[in-house]
Each structure stands twice: as C-alpha cells, then as structure tokens.
Amino acid sequence: MSSVRALARENGFSLIEVLxxxxxxxxxxxxxxxxxxxxxxxxxxxYQRSQANWLAYDIAERMRLNRNVAITGNSYVVTTAxxxxxxxxxxxxxxxATNVAQLDVHExxxxxxxxxxxxxxxxxxxxxxxxxxSWQEDSSRACAPVNGTPQCSFVLxxxx
Numbered sequence: 001m002s003s004v005r006a007l008a009r010e011n012g013f014s015l016i017e018v019l020x021x022x023x024x025x026x027x028x029x030x031x032x033x034x035x036x037x038x039x040x041x042x043x044x045x046x047y048q049r050s051q052a053n054w055l056a057y058d059i060a061e062r063m064r065l066n067r068n069v070a071i072t073g074n075s076y077v078v079t080t081a082x083x084x085x086x087x088x089x090x091x092x093x094x095x096x097a098t099n100v101a102q103l104d105v106h107e108x109x110x111x112x113x114x115x116x117x118x119x120x121x122x123x124x125x126x127x128x129x130x131x132x133x134s135w136q137e138d139s140s141r142a143c144a145p146v147n148g149t150p151q152c153s154f155v156l157x158x159x160x
Contacts, residue, residue, distance in 0.1 A: 045137060045152075051115045052133035052154035055108070059121060059131055060158045062104040066097055067160050071127045075101035078121040084109040127160040 063070040070076050075098065085106045088099040095103060112119045117135040124130060134153040137143055143150035 048117070048135050048137060048152065049154065052117060052135065052152075055111060055115060055117065055119060056131045056133050056154055056156040058111070059104070059108045059119070060129070060156060062108065063129065063158070064160055066100050066104065069097045069101045070129075070160055073101075074123060076105060076121055076129070077123050078105060078109065078119060080118065080120060082109075084113070124157075129158045129160070131156040131158065 059076070063076050085102050087106050088095065088102045090096070090099045090103065108119070112133075117133050119131065119133045122130045122132070132153055132155050134151060136146075136149050137152045138149065141150070143152035145151065
C-alpha cells in the first residue's frame with residue numbers, strides 16, 4: 001500500500017512547477033509584444049521615408065518635364081510659408097507651361113498634406129534645386145530632435 005502512495009505522488013506536477021511554467025510563458029509573451037511594438041515603429045518609419053523619397057522624386061520629375069519654366073523662373077520654388085496654389089483648371093482644355101508649373105505645385109503640395117509631411121523646393125542656381133521633405137517621428141533615434149521630437153528629413157539635390 002505504501003508503494004502505491006509513493007507512485008501517486010510522483011506522477012503529477014506540483015503547483016510550484018505550474019507557476020514557474022506560467023512565469024516563463026509570460027516572460028516570453030512580453031518579449032514578443034515588445035518585439036511587435038518595435039517592429040510596428042520601424043514599419044511606420046520606413047513608410048514615412050518611402051513617402052518622402054517618392055514625393056521628392058515626383059516634384060523633380062515634374063520640373064524636368066517642364067524644364068524651361070523651371071530654369072527660367074521661380075514657379076517651382078516652395079518655402080515653408082508657401083500656401084498651396086489653386087488648381088488652374090486647365091487639364092481639360094490644355095495648360096500653358098506656366099499653368100503646368102502651378103498645377104504641379106498644387107498637386108505636389110496636396111500630396112504632401114495627405115502624407116502628413118512638409119516639403120520645400122529651393123533653387124540654388126539656374127538649373128539646380130534642393131528638395132527637402134521633413135516629418136516628425138516620435139520613435140526615431142536617428143533623427144535630430146526639434147523641441148524634443150525627432151525631426152526627420154529627406155534631401156534631394158537635382159540638376160535639371
């Protein structure tokens with residue numbers, strides 16, 4: 001009879017073993033949650049950088065397509081104080097080169113607003129421009145802080 005009791009005690013898990021197993025599982029799940037959070041922050045950062053890259057090349061190609069206006073005037077210069085120009089409404093009937101520039105800037109600044117970024121286009125000389133796209137990113141340590149929030153930017157220098 002005593003040998004049957006000894007076997008019964010050795011067959012099951014004790015409460016302490018179950019609690020230790022739950023603790024190990026909880027630590028693993030917390031690690032996975034932390035990994036997911038870091039992954040989501042990195043995904044958002046990559047998305048913003050991708051948008052900035054696409055938008056910078058978008059306006060650069062628009063300027064290349066309308067090169068004569070871009071190199072002879074300041075139609076494509078955009079500062080932080082520049083308001084979004086109105087749509088010249090010439091798509092249906094055909095646009096002049098100056099209207100194309102106004103339409104390009106209008107569409108580009110609308111896309112900037114939709115993406116949640118800011119952009120500037122500075123003219124360096126006749127055919128050289130610097131395009132800067134900037135955005136705030138709470139999770140980035142790679143960007144310089146402005147007022148405590150990291151300010152990231154993408155800069156593209158273009159020769160037309």
